[in-house]
Amino acid sequence: LTAMLTAEQSELELRAFLAKTEPLNATERLKALQMFKSQHRYVDRIVWYNLDRTAPELNTGISRRLISMAVLHEMDDAKEALNAGKEYESSVISTERGSFMVTAVISPDKKQGLVGLIQQGILSKVKAESRRSMRLVLNPNPARKPGMKTADAGNLQESKVNQPEDNQGKSHYSNDEVIVKFKNSPAEQQMKQIRADIQAKSVQKLGNSYVFKSNKMQTKQLIQYFNKHDVEFVEPHFLYTANEQPSDGDGILRMTTDAGIGPNDTLYSKYQWNLPLIHAESGWLLSKGSSDVIVAVVDTGVDLTHPDLQGRLIPGFNAINNDQSPLDDVGHGTHVSGIIAAAVNNNLGIAGLTWNNPIMPVKVLDSSGAGNAYNVAQGIIWATDHGAKVINMSLGNYAQADFLHDAVKYAYDHDVVIVAASGNDNTSDPGYPAAYPEVIAVAATDSNSQKASFSNYGDYIDVAAPGVSIASTYTNDQYASLSGTSMASPHVAALAALIRSANPALKNIEVMDIMRNSASDLGTAGKDTYYGFGEIDITRALEASRVSASKTGEEQPINEADSGNPLERFLHRLFGY
Numbered sequence: 036l037t038a039m040l041t042a043e044q045s046e047l048e049l050r051a052f053l054a055k056t057e058p059l060n061a062t063e064r065l066k067a068l069q070m071f072k073s074q075h076r077y078v079d080r081i082v083w084y085n086l087d088r089t090a091p092e093l094n095t096g097i098s099r100r101l102i103s104m105a106v107l108h109e110m111d112d113a114k115e116a117l118n119a120g121k122e123y124e125s126s127v128i129s130t131e132r133g134s135f136m137v138t139a140v141i142s143p144d145k146k147q148g149l150v151g152l153i154q155q156g157i158l159s160k161v162k163a164e165s166r167r168s169m170r171l172v173l174n175p176n177p178a179r180k181p182g183m184k185t186a187d188a189g190n191l192q193e194s195k196v197n198q199p200e201d202n203q204g205k206s207h208y209s210n211d212e213v214i215v216k217f218k219n220s221p222a223e224q225q226m227k228q229i230r231a232d233i234q235a236k237s238v239q240k241l242g243n244s245y246v247f248k249s250n251k252m253q254t255k256q257l258i259q260y261f262n263k264h265d266v267e268f269v270e271p272h273f274l275y276t277a278n279e280q281p282s283d284g285d286g287i288l289r290m291t292t293d294a295g296i297g298p299n300d301t302l303y304s305k306y307q308w309n310l311p312l313i314h315a316e317s318g319w320l321l322s323k324g325s326s327d328v329i330v331a332v333v334d335t336g337v338d339l340t341h342p343d344l345q346g347r348l349i350p351g352f353n354a355i356n357n358d359q360s361p362l363d364d365v366g367h368g369t370h371v372s373g374i375i376a377a378a379v380n381n382n383l384g385i386a387g388l389t390w391n392n393p394i395m396p397v398k399v400l401d402s403s404g405a406g407n408a409y410n411v412a413q414g415i416i417w418a419t420d421h422g423a424k425v426i427n428m429s430l431g432n433y434a435q436a437d438f439l440h441d442a443v444k445y446a447y448d449h450d451v452v453i454v455a456a457s458g459n460d461n462t463s464d465p466g467y468p469a470a471y472p473e474v475i476a477v478a479a480t481d482s483n484s485q486k487a488s489f490s491n492y493g494d495y496i497d498v499a500a501p502g503v504s505i506a507s508t509y510t511n512d513q514y515a516s517l518s519g520t521s522m523a524s525p526h527v528a529a530l531a532a533l534i535r536s537a538n539p540a541l542k543n544i545e546v547m548d549i550m551r552n553s554a555s556d557l558g559t560a561g562k563d564t565y566y567g568f569g570e571i572d573i574t575r576a577l578e579a580s581r582v583s584a585s586k587t588g589e590e591q592p593i594n595e596a597d598s599g600n601p602l603e604r605f606l607h608r609l610f611g612y
Contacts, residue, residue, distance in 0.1 A: 036504055036516035037161050038127055040302060041077070042136055044384060044514055045153045046124070047301045048075065049140045053149055056083075057142060061090050068095045076511050079135065080152040082110070084117060087146055096152065103130040106137065110150055113139035117148035127155050134158055160366060161515050164404060206434035208271035209248075211236075213257040214408060214438040216244040216267040229264075233257060239409055241416070244438050246272055246409045268437040275430045276405045298379050300386040302506060302514065307385060308482050309501035313526065315388055318533065318573030321581065323379075323390035325536035330375055330389075330425045330528055331418035333411065334368030336361040336398035338510045341369060343384040344394070347376045351396035352417045354410040361398035366510045368396065370517055371429050373508030374525040375532070384514055385506055388529035388573070392536065395423055400430060411468075412442035415453075419446040424535050427528035428455040428474075429521035431466040440471055447473035452535070452543045454528040456520035458491035463564065470495040475531075475547055478566060479503065479523040484557055486565045490520055496567035497547070498554050500526035530571055538580045546580075553579045 056067050064083060072078055072095045080096030099107065109125040116123035116139055123139035134155035141148045220243055221229065230238065234251035249257055254271050261269040297303055297316060310316065329349065337348060339362055351361040363369045376394045377387035399414040400406040411430070418426055426446060446453055454475045458466035469476035476495050479487035479502025486492070487503050502523030509515035527550065534546050541549070553576040554569030562568050 036306075036506070037509075037514075038136070038155060038158055040306060040506055040514040040516060041153065041155060041157060042124055042138055043305070044302065045078070045136075045151055046122075046138050046140055049081075049138065049149045049151050053140060053142055053147055057147060061093065065093045065095070068093055072096050077154040077157070077513055078151055079154055080110075082114075082150045084114065084148045084150070085146070086117060086141075086148055101132075102152070103128075103132065106130060106135055106152065109137040110152065113137050113150045114148075117141055117150070120145045123150075127158065157366075157509060157511065157513050157515060161509070161517065164366060165517065206271075206432050207274040208254060208434075209274070209407070210254050211250075211252070211257075212246060212248045212272035213254055213261060213269055214244055214246050214272050214436070215261045215264075215269045216242075216438065216441070218265045218267055219243075221264075233260060241409065241413060242441070243267075244412075244441065246407075270436055270438065271434070273408045273432050273434050273436050273439075274405050275400070275408065275411050275432045298386045299382050300377075300379060300384055301382060302384055303386045306506040306516070309505055309526070310386065310388065312482065312484065312501055313571050314574040318577050319390070321574065321577040322533045322537035324392040324533055325539075326391050326393060327539070328392050328424045328532050328535045329395050329422050330392050330427060330532050331395040331397050331414075331423035332368055332372050332375070332525070333397045333399050333414045333418060333426055333428045334363075334371055334430065335365040335400040335404060336363035336368045337372045337394065337396035338363050338366075338369040338508065338512070339396070341373075341508050341510075341512055343377045343381070343508050343514075344369075344372060345378065347378060347387070347394055348372075349393045349395050351398070352414065352421070353398040354413045354417070355398055355401050355406065361396040363396075363398070363510055364402045365400065365404050366515065367400070367404060367429070367517075367521065368398070369510055370505075370507040370515060371427060371521060371525045372396065373514075374505060374522060375427065375529040377508055385508065388526060389532050389536075392529070392532040395421065406430070408436055408439050412439050415442040415446050419449050419451055423451060425452045425454065425528050425531045427525050428453070428468055429519075429524045431456060431458045431469060433458075433464050433466055435465075435467055435470070439468060443468055443471050443473050447543065450543050452528075452531040452546050454524050454531060456524040457493075457496060459489040459519050459521075460491055461489055462491055463493040464491070465493055465495050466491055475527055475550065476567070477520060477524040477527050479518075479520045480557070480566070480570055484555075484570055486558075487518070487520075487523075489518070490523075490565075492564045494564060496564060497551055498527060498568055499523065499557065499566040499570045501570075527571055530573055530576055533573065534576055534580045537577055541580065549576055549579045 056064050082094040113123040125137040128135050136153045139150045233249040236248040236250045239246040353359045353361045372394045377385045379386040379390045397414040399410040455469040457469045475497045478496045478499040479490040480499045481503040500523040503518045505522040551568040555572050556569040557566040
């Protein structure tokens with residue numbers, strides 16, 4: 036599905052380019068080709084043909100001599116197709132330089148044609164990341180995280196992970212680190228003694244909590260040492276990983292519309308089955324969001340230059356490296372952000388669930404897709420202190436960590452709605468931070484509103500949302516299809532942002548209750564372990580938020596700039612919504 040998304044988006048962009056350049060002469064067209072190539076990082080070579088042979092071909096990008104014979108044959112076949120008045124799309128071609136696809140488009144009068152050589156390196160990247168999340172390979176990989184230990188989440192008894200499925204119910208931590216929260220911050224002399232006793236390699240502080248890294252002791256020894264001090268808790272420094280799965284193709288071409296008028300985003304009608312399923316289109320008549328309600332995506336960062344996220348991002352934070360921007364080097368955070376806030380009605384790519392809510396990118400997971408508790412907690416607190424009204428965390432671990440819980444409670448006490456993915460191991464073991472009571476825990480459903488096969492479950496699940504074969508933005512200006520509770524969670528975070536935009540007077544607990552109580556009941560009647568209160572319903576939730584507003588005398592009109600749409604103004608006058 037990712038290959039299909041990439042090919043289709045490339046063809047759409049090539050057709051748009053062809054339409055713009057038809058009136059230009061050869062010199063102007065070559066400059067335009069070079070500009071197009073510079074703006075599209077995944078296009079390796081582009082060739083323009085005048086099919087009536089009144090002008091020579093023009094090309095830009097890598098030289099033909101650097102292209103493998105298999106790819107050259109495909110490019111020649113594409114040219115022959117153009118000469119026959121047809122368009123062309125190859126399968127994915129694997130070479131020593133990577134994976135590629137050749138595509139060719141033709142002008143309506145069949146006089147001009149373009150052949151593009153499209154990089155498909157995104158496929159291997161998506162596959163690698165997805166295999167880790169699906170537990171087809173070890174995740175986290177001990178070879179990439181030296182010194183890491185694995186323990187049963189409930190009792191912290193060390194265990195071995197020899198097979199990918201052994202990760203179920205396990206938590207991972209650094210074997211020379213602990214997190215300590217003192218009842219009273221230690222004085223300078225006491226801290227100096229602690230450093231000497233444990234031969235501290237580094238000490239990080241967040242509030243009254245410290246992360247100690249030792250050159251002398253392992254985690255169990257450190258826990259015994261600090262338990263002799265006046266502490267509220269001492270615990271391992273746990274690792275958190277992204278909760279995504281590979282796409283299996285489910286959901287393709289199952290698109291229906293609930294309001295009858297979908298946005299004009301080029302991939303929307305064919306691939307985004309998920310938004311009509313939860314009644315997003317009719318919900319947009321009630322609220323498209325507000326620039327005042329910021330959604331923090333605490334994840335791997337975001338592709339800051341992705342064209343479908345332009346105008347939707349505000350300055351963020353990199354907890355991995357404070358001196359760098361929160362640039363996504365994985366793809367996961369970019370995918371999550373697009374589900375929430377990809378630009379809508381811009382004739383490009385996909386549509387996000389919100390039209391106006393800004394994304395605050397907070398990078399807490401490194402290039403392996405994992406991050407420690409200190410970085411995650413730091414990201415939560417930073418986002419809260421910098422104005423986030425909603426926080427999405429598509430990450431998790433099976434250990435109940437007091438340190439992370441303190442950060443979650445800090446955000447909750449500051450009226451932030453916190454949403455988290457439940458996990459992808461099809462287990463009832465509670466995953467954190469999703470299972471904390473201050474957090475909305477999200478399970479995943481498929482295009483038939485059935486539990487996704489991988490989705491975790493349990494009494495702590497609050498709601499469910501689409502999480503199978505979800506099309507969204509990805510790194511290098513591209514689009515990908517991913518599955519997982521990581522993809523379900525941002526649907527719920529976006530709904531929270533729409534509710535807070537429609538009725539800013541609501542407190543976080545009220546927003547959480549509205550999302551639970553307006554959900555479409557699935558499975559056994561009432562709340563159950565697979566779906567919680569049910570699958571979210573955008574329209575019902577926003578209607579409920581307006582009822583809540585009217586009870587407090589603060590009912591809002593159709594949301595800010597949205598009311599400029601004549602159809603919406605008419606429906607508002609006619610039906611009162």
